Amino acid sequence: MVTKKGYxxxxxxxxxxxxxxxxxxxFASSxxxxxxxxxxxxxxxxxxKADPNIRVAEGNSTDVDCISTDTDYIDGSTVPNQPAGAFWAVLNRLLIIFQVIVLIMSEVGWPAAFFSRFFPILGNEFGLGALGVIQCLLGAAVLSHHVDEFSLVSAFFLFSIGCLNILLGLIYRESAKTRRAPKAWREQYQDVLPTTAPLGPPRALVMASTGSSAAWEREKEGADASRSGSLSSQKSGMGFGRQGEKAALARGYTLTRPGETLPRYAPKPTVTVRDSTVSYAESETVA
Structure with a gap:
């Protein structure tokens, strides 16, 4: 069942x-x-070149001008009828294409280290608000010109998605890109899956014959008795006294006693030397 995080x-x-x-x-419409x-x-x-009413600047074929005052744009294009209008129109489209490529790479999430270092607002540490603002700016830049239907629909669609990303950025803030990452989907069900312990080597299966049913029963009773004895031994210990030491020696364990040491805070022992001359003089006076 899909949870709230899954939706x-x-x-x-x-x-x-x-x-x-x-x-x-x-990108295609640009x-x-x-x-x-x-x-x-x-x-x-x-x-x-054929009409004398249209003047073309010398030395630059892309720098065109028109004497007629009723033409603001070159017919059939988005190029303004002004000096270097074609240059700025083409440069505008190239910049839009470059920004679109960067945004697509940001949405895909590759390369993440590049965006985290050079474009942090498009990295994983930021939400979708900055992305939505850039998309709205691109859509508005295209919609502000008289374009064909394909470019008009593409720009309006991008502007709508940009507004939606801004709304999602305000709701989820910086955790939006973390919530939509495939890694978050795997971590969601990480605690649900059962944990399997490593299995030991397979035990050999011994098949007993029909005539040895009594031996099979005796072996089963012995196994039950040994199992109950091991459980009782685990429950009741020998402690750390003499009985525990005997039980450990009986099982083959060797017990070693640590060497006697003084604690660190104990004062160091001092050696007092008696003055032999004084004691010798006292003994002569007494005599």
Whole structure:
């Protein structure tokens, strides 16, 4: 039966799977949008050479400008109609792709040491709040431009997952990534599984014949008597007196007595030497 921790584990991993899917969709849509922007810029440059109303900057084919005031973006692209607009548009898509790759690696959890050292907010010691904030920023950056339907759906989906990750981060805080880790699922049932003790070597099975039933009964009675005797001997000990010493010597144990020592706090013995000359003088006076 799945416990509360099990449902939490499944729910958090389901959100992680949706987060990875949303990041992959944004990755694909960014590449598609970047290719369309490059094609639109090239077509705009070709049209500028044929139409005198469109001016192309000299020395840089990607730096385009338009005299017409009713065009803010290059037709069919997300490139703004301003100096170096194509450069910043392509750089924006490349940065989005790089951030998406980093977030996917963070969701997968590899390499954990890299994120713990260089990106701690995406490591295992932090929750899902920072991840959700970055996803919302990426989604808002794409939704703030006029994009196609594929990019629009991908960005909106990622923004929704980012809001959900922020909510989960506020609920579980720094323990969110620990709760969804497969290691936590194994530790949940670690105490439930029975512990098996190491078994000894297999005992030989002796089959007795039908004619030796009496011997079998006598052997069984002897085993019961020896078992009861061993139990009684375990329950009643000989103590540490003379009887215990005799019982130990009878079983083949050797008893050794420790050497006599003084405790550490005892004073050292001092030797007093009598003055022989004084005692000799006293003996002469008495005589």
């Amino acid at each position: 939490t584990f499944l729910a958090l991993n389901a959100v992680r799977a949706l987060s990875i899917i949303a990041l992959l969709l944004l 590449i598609v949008t970047m290719v369309q922007d490059v094609k639109s810029v090239n077509a705009f440059i070709v049209a500028g």
